[in-house]
Amino acid sequence: xxRAAMRIATEQFAELARTGAEKAxxxxxLKMVPDxxxxxxxxxxxxxxxxxxxxAYGAAIRSExxxxxxxxLEEFEKKATANGATVFWARTxxxxxxxxxxLAKERGATYVIKGKSMVTEEMGLNxxxxxxGIEPWEADLGExxxxxxxxxxxxxxxxxxxxxxxxxxxxxxxxxxxxxxxLDPVELGxxxxxxxxxKFHRAQFGVTGVNMAVAETGTLINLENEGNIRFAKASPRxxxxxxxxxxxxxxMKDAMHLMRLLSRNCSxxxxxxxxxxxxxxRKAGEMDGPEELFIVILDNGRSRIYRDPRARDALxxxxxxxxxxxxxxxxxxxGHAYGWVYSGPIGQVxxxxxxxxxxxxxxxxxxxxxxxxxxxxxxxxxxxxxxxxYRSMDVSADVAARSLFRGKKRPWREAGFFKAWxxxxxxxxxxxxxISLTRSFVNRNFxxxxxxxxxxxxxxxxxxxxxxxMAEKTFQEKWEEIKKIH
Amino acid sequence: MNEVSLFIxxxxxxxxxxxxxxxxxLLRRAGxxxxxxxxxxxxxxxAINSGxxxxxxxxxxxxxxxxxxxxxxxSPSGSCVCTVKHHYPELLADEPAWFxxxxxxxxxxxxxxxxxxxxLHVTDLGASFPGKAAYHESCHVLRGLGVSTQPxxxxxxxxxxxxxxxxxxxxxxxxxxxxxxRYPDISEPMVQDKVQNYLDSGADLLILCEPGCxxxxxGYLSRRHPGKRVMHLANxxxxxx
Numbered sequence: 001x002x003r004a005a006m007r008i009a010t011e012q013f014a015e016l017a018r019t020g021a022e023k024a025x026x027x028x029x030l031k032m033v034p035d036x037x038x039x040x041x042x043x044x045x046x047x048x049x050x051x052x053x054x055x056a057y058g059a060a061i062r063s064e065x066x067x068x069x070x071x072x073l074e075e076f077e078k079k080a081t082a083n084g085a086t087v088f089w090a091r092t093x094x095x096x097x098x099x100x101x102x103l104a105k106e107r108g109a110t111y112v113i114k115g116k117s118m119v120t121e122e123m124g125l126n127x128x129x130x131x132x133g134i135e136p137w138e139a140d141l142g143e144x145x146x147x148x149x150x151x152x153x154x155x156x157x158x159x160x161x162x163x164x165x166x167x168x169x170x171x172x173x174x175x176x177x178x179x180x181x182x183l184d185p186v187e188l189g190x191x192x193x194x195x196x197x198x199k200f201h202r203a204q205f206g207v208t209g210v211n212m213a214v215a216e217t218g219t220l221i222n223l224e225n226e227g228n229i230r231f232a233k234a235s236p237r238x239x240x241x242x243x244x245x246x247x248x249x250x251x252m253k254d255a256m257h258l259m260r261l262l263s264r265n266c267s268x269x270x271x272x273x274x275x276x277x278x279x280x281x282r283k284a285g286e287m288d289g290p291e292e293l294f295i296v297i298l299d300n301g302r303s304r305i306y307r308d309p310r311a312r313d314a315l316x317x318x319x320x321x322x323x324x325x326x327x328x329x330x331x332x333x334x335g336h337a338y339g340w341v342y343s344g345p346i347g348q349v350x351x352x353x354x355x356x357x358x359x360x361x362x363x364x365x366x367x368x369x370x371x372x373x374x375x376x377x378x379x380x381x382x383x384x385x386x387x388x389x390y391r392s393m394d395v396s397a398d399v400a401a402r403s404l405f406r407g408k409k410r411p412w413r414e415a416g417f418f419k420a421w422x423x424x425x426x427x428x429x430x431x432x433x434x435i436s437l438t439r440s441f442v443n444r445n446f447x448x449x450x451x452x453x454x455x456x457x458x459x460x461x462x463x464x465x466x467x468x469x470m471a472e473k474t475f476q477e478k479w480e481e482i483k484k485i486h
Numbered sequence: 487m488n489e490v491s492l493f494i495x496x497x498x499x500x501x502x503x504x505x506x507x508x509x510x511x512l513l514r515r516a517g518x519x520x521x522x523x524x525x526x527x528x529x530x531x532x533a534i535n536s537g538x539x540x541x542x543x544x545x546x547x548x549x550x551x552x553x554x555x556x557x558x559x560x561s562p563s564g565s566c567v568c569t570v571k572h573h574y575p576e577l578l579a580d581e582p583a584w585f586x587x588x589x590x591x592x593x594x595x596x597x598x599x600x601x602x603x604x605x606l607h608v609t610d611l612g613a614s615f616p617g618k619a620a621y622h623e624s625c626h627v628l629r630g631l632g633v634s635t636q637p638x639x640x641x642x643x644x645x646x647x648x649x650x651x652x653x654x655x656x657x658x659x660x661x662x663x664x665x666x667x668r669y670p671d672i673s674e675p676m677v678q679d680k681v682q683n684y685l686d687s688g689a690d691l692l693i694l695c696e697p698g699c700x701x702x703x704x705g706y707l708s709r710r711h712p713g714k715r716v717m718h719l720a721n722x723x724x725x726x727x
Contacts, residue, residue: 014669014671017669017671017672018671021671021672021675024675025675328657328658328660328676329672329676332672332675332676332679333671333672362669365665365668366665366668366669366672367662367665368625368658368660368661368662368663368665368673368676369535369625369662370625370629370658370662371625371626371629371630372625372629372656372657372658374629375629388534388535388537390537391535391536391537392537392538392539393537394537395536395537395538395539395540396537396539410537414536418533418536418538418541419541421528421532421533421541422533422538422540422541422544422545423544424527425527425528425530425541425544425545425548426527426544426545426548428524428525428526428527431527431528435500450708452709458667459667459670460666460667460668460669460670460673461666461667461670461705463670463674464670464674464677464678464706464709464710465666465677465702465705465706465708465709466705466708466709467501467701467705468501468502468701468704469501470500470501471500471501471502471503473503474499474500474503475494475498475499475503475506475507475522476494476499476522476524476526478503478507479522479524482506482507482510483522
């Protein structure tokens, strides 16, 4: 099964956002799904006796885990190895892909069964496997659909939620041996199950991601609602779990709390339908589990992020996707506008660090700083603050700060404007001079008491909005009168 | 009598001075004595949002020098108050003397409705408006300052006014300063949804506490729904009093 390589299109954001917004306008249901998830989350959280305390506890766990990251990773490796797993450290996605391809080839696997994971999307593992003649089969329903349709995830937890059911029906008739057409979601799900069940039965090689890796026990934890991850972990002879550096947490108790948070913030559940916790491969006398377990610990830019204590906060994320559902921008443009694996506020925070600021300018500028994401985040990520930090890196004269994430110099017009502004802001007389110079210029296009356009400049604003006239007298100029009247 | 230093945002100074005038008249009606420091310019929010920290620091220091000794500083803009309260200490963190001054100043800066209700303990300012009003929870007022009940109390106390619920009242209207001009394909549907929710609420008037949102929602209404009105809380409370 071939899959279109996941092209990095973060530089086409503005264009993709327009397309996304047009699609959403045509299908109101697209906007309703995030809203539904948002409400489910609110209802789910109410089962915590003290919601802010529960969220703050999550932030504390993630903050501690990141502060102790090197030490915890070593401990995890030691425990996992003692449990019988083989740990492989991969610096880049290519290294990780090569390793997994090599393992699969050595074992003569013709296909790989995959549990839903974001990290293998980030790595482009499916393309790497296909290139070597090994078929990847996505076993999560949504991932299965988008794999067959050659498109990218629309939402972190609902990769195919943008695809109309009629298209899914046609797809299953053509590619998943479905016998008769139906629009019933249960029957569609059943068709995919039947089709994939056969893949599971003969599976030799499974690949999954990881939600949490527990340092004190060497345990890998996955949460899901369909059972595909459990199946991919338990049924093949060889199993590979891929995790990025930041997935490690200190203790099982920490992991337990993060599970409570993740389930509630994701989908409003108290706990996901399936939780698998695995410490090593099948042991003598055990019924199931893989004969061999490989754990790939992937860096792919995380250690660079780790070096910057402020940017490090972005690594707290547990991928609950609550920020996506809360985001008024995501709701308008959908998940494909962001141009790569991660979408919504967390995508805007993570992808500039992973891909470089020079390739992701719009991601950290296309935000009104409304703070809804920060308000829902269960691990205390301050998304708006991080976006402001990236913006300042572009401007900063500090070359070291700029080079770590490849900041991009701002246009001279903007830089010049702020230089002048920085002077005027200190002296009201200079400020007033600026006002009188701009006033006649700004006001010259007024009609019916408002400004309707500025002949090219600020076209984005004037396309659908008027502006009041710049007052003939500023508040300051009126102050002497105001003082007397009121 | 409570002496109150007026902090008039540049958007109000330049485009919406009537909001400033209403602010003065309300404060007087509530028993305070507002005064205006002529040296004030801009709090620096646009520079912070665009990443120009060095220039924003200049604005911050100017503001602190000017307002530093005032007991209470009141502004009809939640986002400008947020800038002074939350961003100044962070901006000046590497200059201990300035940081201290910023941190000392922060608790003395108030958004207008917050000052009226929480400090002066006034909710009824004698205004009257016969009709239904909806309230837009501006991002920086609600999430930045935690101010939400205060404006609603003030609106509810107006004679003849019925405060009606509005769908997604806490959703961003799509302003975001430069965002509105740079990303019209995103900003437009946002303000369009906001206005649709306002129309669906059946309110005769939309009230808010943020000049930025007022320019955005007001600008859109002026273009597409000229009969519908949006008003700053200060002007709403100042009428008919």
